[in-house]
Amino acid sequence: MGFYCKLLSIVLCCVLVGSMKCFAQGDGNVVYRDYTRQEAALLDSLKKEGVLPLFKGMRALRQQAQGVKESTPVNIVPRRAGKRVMTPENIIKERRASVLTVNKYQGVTTRPDMVYGWATAVVLTADGVCVTNFHVFWELLDPAAKLNPADSVIFVATEDGRAYPITEILSFNKAADMAFFKIDTRGDVLTPMPLGDDLSAGANVHLLSNPEGYPYAYTHGRVSRTIALNPGDPFSRRMEMTADFAKGSSGGPIMDDRGNMVSMVSSIRAIYFSNQPPYNLQMNVKLTIPVSSFKRLMLNIN
Secondary structure, rough: HHHHHHHHHHHHHHHHHHHHHHHHHHHHOOOOOOHHHHHHHHHHHHHHOOHHHOOOOOHHHHHOOOOOOOOOOOOOOOOOOOOOOHHHHHHHHHHHHHHHEEEEEEEEOOOEEEEEEEEEEOOOOOOOOOEHHHHHHHHOOOOOOOOOOEEEEEEEOOOOOOOOEEEEEEEEEEOEEEEEEEEEEOOOOOOOOOOOOOOOOOOEEEEEOOOOOOOOOEEEEEEEEEOOOOOOOOOEEEEEEEHHHHHHHHOEEEEEEOOOOEEEEEEEEEOOOOOOOOEEEEEEEEEEHHHHHHHHOOOOOO
């Protein structure tokens, strides 16, 4: 009897040690990032000698954008859609390199110069073709818009702080709230996001975006409706979903269970109980741009 008690004790100790080892390994895989320093670090990077002059200013970029015709076809060979079902953890891990922050640099005025987060963009090709919303670049694309005199440069950056100049706007469609643009990768080979297909109501969706103050935040939900704002215009199609997003998420990728981009964040419409105080917000409707809208402007879609 004593022998079996000792044997049982040894087995339990082994199980306990093994469990503790697993927990320790799990903790070791979690990366805790200090995002509060992200904008300050980008400012330091831009101010290094010889870096900022490489970035095209807002006025020069606007002048270039004004010469771009709406719905110009874009020469893009998209990354092939994945077929393997992924866990949310793997979707975040394997797709975050394809998600960029869109930032603005303000030069010294009555206050010190600064960088602030503006929106989100998605990498489509290894050499730097990206996509975001039309409204992210509306100051550059809308002839009636006026530039904010405080804004000097608009650029993109990776999560690890690598900043890239935006060199040109390639195409846009206002009805689809989308714009393609090119960045100078500065010799880096980027990781493009694979493109999937439009989803039906009820399908799972995953979002990785940069809501103001909370970069690289993940949310998930389901497709709630697929609608046409203008039945005669395929660019007016929208996919509504329940996954949360906010200011700064514009241009963020919505992905299916295989990590393929199926839509892009666009806007929110709030439903209130009353149109006068107290308004009593009841629901936010999240509108996104289905991937079929992107594909309409791509030359190399099979």
